[in-house]
Amino acid sequence: MTGSGTPLGPGGEFDRLRAVFRRLGPRLRGAGDDAALITVDGAHLALSCDLAIEGRHFRLDWLTAEEVGWRACAAALSDLAAVAAEPLGVLAAVGVPEGRDGEFLERLMDGIARAADATGAVVWGGDLVRAPHVTVDVTVVGRADQPVRRSGAQPGDGLWVTGLLGGPRTAVSAWEAGRTPPPDARDRFAHPVPRIAEAAWLRDHGATAMIDLSDGLVGDAGHLAAASGVGLVVEAERVLVHPAVGADEAVVVALVGGEEYELLVTLPEGFGEAEGFGRRFNLPLTRIGGVAVGEGVRVLRDGRPMQPGRGFSHF
């Protein structure tokens, strides 16, 4: 989901979005979170969509049909996790070239349905068209009675992240270099798991702001900082790097690699239940920095500023 009434972090992609949003003016009602948060007749809903196109977001020699479907649906569901919503259903708009409208299409739809089913959501329908490249847009709808927004971080909060970072970027780098990625890095790219239950737990344990890592840790931290009107400090050496990431580039890949679908969350200073989270979900929850008065993201490595480069641009 990309849509904003509240500020976005820096970058060319976001300059373009700002121009689009300016033009829409009052007709745009999004609140700048990962999912649009709306209320209809007393029902509090979160909605988001994620568009993935062959050649840009995946390649068919990288992924199976099921994985293409799973990944597109999981990416959209991750936007619901980012606001701590409970997935209800999905619409799948799918375009396929001639020759991919039989078994391939059925398996792709099966991947979408399995990703939805894994979070308790169902497939409500969609659209099916002929297209020059495999095209998948999944729209997700969830219940969001107590959403966590990007905008609630307070100076003094701790900055935390779930999981081990860098796996998806490592897989893509291997493919792009003509190598076979390490299986567990490949799995992080092909089979991301939206952190739905983890997000609800974090909300129930006091999360003040949250975002999912789709643009990369530093990029998404920038969006959260801008939305909350605070500064964030990331201590790079605290970030847990996926073991498949090559040691020479580990920290940079973890800081800027996108498509992680882990959660970046701010929690009150006194939060001390990371071990309980880890046991419950078999997933690390790691403090990687804090929230300060100010703006933007400062990345420190062993106490000295570092410039990790740009995150992944979907655009």
Added chain:
Amino acid sequence: MTGSGTPLGPGGEFDRLRAVFRRLGPRLRGAGDDAALITVDGAHLALSCDLAIEGRHFRLDWLTAEEVGWRACAAALSDLAAVAAEPLGVLAAVGVPEGRDGEFLERLMDGIARAADATGAVVWGGDLVRAPHVTVDVTVVGRADQPVRRSGAQPGDGLWVTGLLGGPRTAVSAWEAGRTPPPDARDRFAHPVPRIAEAAWLRDHGATAMIDLSDGLVGDAGHLAAASGVGLVVEAERVLVHPAVGADEAVVVALVGGEEYELLVTLPEGFGEAEGFGRRFNLPLTRIGGVAVGEGVRVLRDGRPMQPGRGFSHF
């Protein structure tokens, strides 16, 4: 919207959909209407999406950027009209090639927003990616407290249609032959108007079943007949043909031309307020046949069976 637990009419596109739906099994919960009808915490919602891709659904030498956006959004909104829902908001997932990410993109988004605004809906957000061809998927959400379904037609009902048919197909045929389409046929293709208020009026005047004309009159009548478990009789000479359609092919174009976004509706035998509809909306509402015991669609011309050919396939 394409999604079905209830029967679809005949055709290769629909065979493919049936295979996909079989595979999804109980994970698919759509009810087979133009829009998915769901209830969340007491709120009755209708959702649909429409995916349009450059080269397949439109060409950039046919339409302006605004028209591409308007048309994609109007097509999705027309699915809400088909179930007599009230549009609330839209998500727009847009992909554009390099070089179309400035003014072109802003104007495309403006077209989406204007189509939404014209029905009282707002833009909640969306997704923006780089794509090899201009790609637009619009998801619409509406309130559907009293939806009209495809499945309610009863033997003895009259079969009615709004508007003048054949304009969009005439425009496309002209472009494909290298000619400039008549301006009002072009406008019917480039600037379709979802029949939102008309649908609410029809619901309030007893509509028993409804569908919008996206696949062509005969094709969509087949879906309605299958969903209702009835037969439909279309008297071809009653169909009002758009004046831009060439006289030699008028009836066939009106019967099978797609992308009309007019409404096909069944109304009780005693319905006699077509003139009031016409005055209110400045749009004809024409009885073109009736509902019978049986199945499928019989097209008669001056009382004799005719075979008008296939409708437009999106696939």
